[in-house]
Amino acid sequence: MGTWLAIASLVLAAASLLVAHPLANILLLAGFVAVLAAGWLRGRGVLVLFGLIAVVTTFMVSSDGAGHFLAEAGINKRRFWKTYAEGVAFACGIGITALYVVFARRTLEGWPRYVVDTTKDLDAIVTRVGRTAAWLFVPLMIIIFYDISQRKIIDWNNDFVATIFYLDSTKLQELQWHLHATLFLLCLGFAYVKDAHVRIELVRDRMANRTRVWLELLGICCFLLTYCYLIIEFGYTFAERSWKIGEISAAQTGLTHRWIIKGMMPLGFAFLFAAGLSASFKCMVYLFGPKDMQREVDEYAHTHHADLGDVDQPAEKPAGQ
Numbered sequence: 001m002g003t004w005l006a007i008a009s010l011v012l013a014a015a016s017l018l019v020a021h022p023l024a025n026i027l028l029l030a031g032f033v034a035v036l037a038a039g040w041l042r043g044r045g046v047l048v049l050f051g052l053i054a055v056v057t058t059f060m061v062s063s064d065g066a067g068h069f070l071a072e073a074g075i076n077k078r079r080f081w082k083t084y085a086e087g088v089a090f091a092c093g094i095g096i097t098a099l100y101v102v103f104a105r106r107t108l109e110g111w112p113r114y115v116v117d118t119t120k121d122l123d124a125i126v127t128r129v130g131r132t133a134a135w136l137f138v139p140l141m142i143i144i145f146y147d148i149s150q151r152k153i154i155d156w157n158n159d160f161v162a163t164i165f166y167l168d169s170t171k172l173q174e175l176q177w178h179l180h181a182t183l184f185l186l187c188l189g190f191a192y193v194k195d196a197h198v199r200i201e202l203v204r205d206r207m208a209n210r211t212r213v214w215l216e217l218l219g220i221c222c223f224l225l226t227y228c229y230l231i232i233e234f235g236y237t238f239a240e241r242s243w244k245i246g247e248i249s250a251a252q253t254g255l256t257h258r259w260i261i262k263g264m265m266p267l268g269f270a271f272l273f274a275a276g277l278s279a280s281f282k283c284m285v286y287l288f289g290p291k292d293m294q295r296e297v298d299e300y301a302h303t304h305h306a307d308l309g310d311v312d313q314p315a316e317k318p319a320g321q
Helices: 002-016 023-040 045-061 066-072 077-106 111-134 137-156 158-162 169-193 209-245 258-288 291-297
Strands: none
Touching (some): 002 023, 002 045, 066 077, 209 258, 258 291
């Protein structure tokens, strides 16, 4: 029952974007009540978390949500968000976190298991997106090959331009960097889930396991999540403006609908944010959860250099000593 209520909250949040006030706010209120009930009834953690984020975010960014009530109060919306956007986002983040903690502590299996299950679901989503986006390298390579080949053919025979096989080189080149940017952005979170990003561990390698996890957690909270939020916020505005003005390529024969590629930036960093959130949950379980669950969430406790090993573990003595 709880899981279905969480799904209903996501549907209600999406539906509120299709209607105007007052129905939009009625749907958002219903979505908020549904996600609270879902958490109380021990619904699936990741769906409850997404439901909370969806309802709160939709209310804040929709012109029929918070914007409507600000206008009714005689407050300049543009000036308000320019001044208080970060503070409101921080307060919403604290509120969502507090509700998630309350719901996690209500579960029968205990909060660490609830949190670990959430991290597994988050990792599965980010991994699925990354694996799917990785296949973009196939059309990318085909387009690059075709573009280079037709240039060579044109050098040999200019009549090729008049055939149905000729495609404008400007469009092909722009499509290449569109595909490359999309592939890169959608795989950012996937790379973090697999711990594939470059690390310079001159100091971290000499630390104890718990210290490494503390360092990872602080880095995620102070830098990764904060940076992702800023990119998502400004990237959304970047793409929204492009969509409103119908932006196209600056090149005369370039691609249209520039908002699509610009929208990939906030979307890609949203998946990286989800990966960072999952990693922070793992760190918390490792630091504050039971010892028997540490092996499930110890990705950030180990070094990547085999010769150093785990500082917390005593070295094994050779046989015969």
